[in-house]
Amino acid sequence: MHRELVLSAFKKARKEVKEETGVTMSITGLSKKISDYMMDECHFQYHEKSLRNKYNIAMKGEEVELKSSVANCLCCYLGYENYAAFIVEKNNQEIATQPAEIIPAETALERAKKEVSMGEKLKIVIQKNKITLIFGWMCFLMNFGLYMTN
Template identity: 30%
Template sequence: MNKILILDAFAKAEQEIKKTGVVKPSLTQMATELSMFIEEKEDFILGERSLRDYRSDALKLEDDESDISIKQIAVINGLCKYLGFQDYQDYFQNKNSKPVEPKLGVIKSNHHYSLTIKLFIAASIIVFLVFLLYKNSQKQRWMVWQDDHYVETSFDAEKYSVHRLKLYKEDRIVSFKKVSVTCDTIFFNEDNSVRFWYGKNKNKEIEYFTDLGLHPETGKTLKPITNYMINKYVCND
């Protein structure tokens, strides 16, 4: 039933992007929205191209009894959370389906295992993931938000635990900045596409950024600037 999950997630992403003023969101915009959410909530990077491929596979099987295989459990959990559910089981229970284990393309867990065995497996997975995190952190590149931009930094377990440490992304370092705007700022390109995005910080103050993405402090998706926002909050004097 992964095909239902991926199609539901894309459908919600389309509606969320439309709320920002985009009349007809592209598949790339929808996939990017999901990719950023999964990275933020699950600390797992999956490119928008892979998500579009999953959607394409799902559409091919939409009227078929067979299912697609999503190999990353973090992606499955992230999509479920994006739809407002706690996990995979919660999602399908609310879809009035019999709870099943997600199809991962590997050996499935038997849902008839005893609670003790399940807890042992869960604990083993956690230990293994912690080991992988430590091992990969030694060679992975990281970045952290500093005042108004991201800077590359070394791994810091304390910052990682409070979600301040992010996986290094070149485009975030180069293009994503917090800026001040005035009524004289050029907010739109010649083709009327926006040049700035906005979002509220933890103090409920509106801040402006040079690219779409998540607010560095709150983790909420930034919205594209509109004439209404400009007139109300920038040029209100």
């Protein structure tokens, strides 16, 4: 979704410059304009070269990764309150343009198969927090060992 955000910001900048001056500005100039906006309005410094690089990646069709503060500032430039509002608006536009399709109702058996059991949930939590659990367990053993020796 960051790809669409970057492309939309440059599209808006291109349109504004064209209306103001009647001239098509280069990507470098557009990135400078957006960077200046980010500094003036959001009080956030993001270099125009970084914006230009993100735009070039987006134009290749690759996915773009932005920090949340950059994404929120670009959304403000586009007139959205924040990145979440941008996503909601884009999803509503996609739903409106897609033809309605009929989704068959799931049976109770199919829903039961999709539900994750408690053991599987515990396994996922342990895998995600393995380092924290090991560190905590070692601290507990060290404290218990010190307590027992005293």
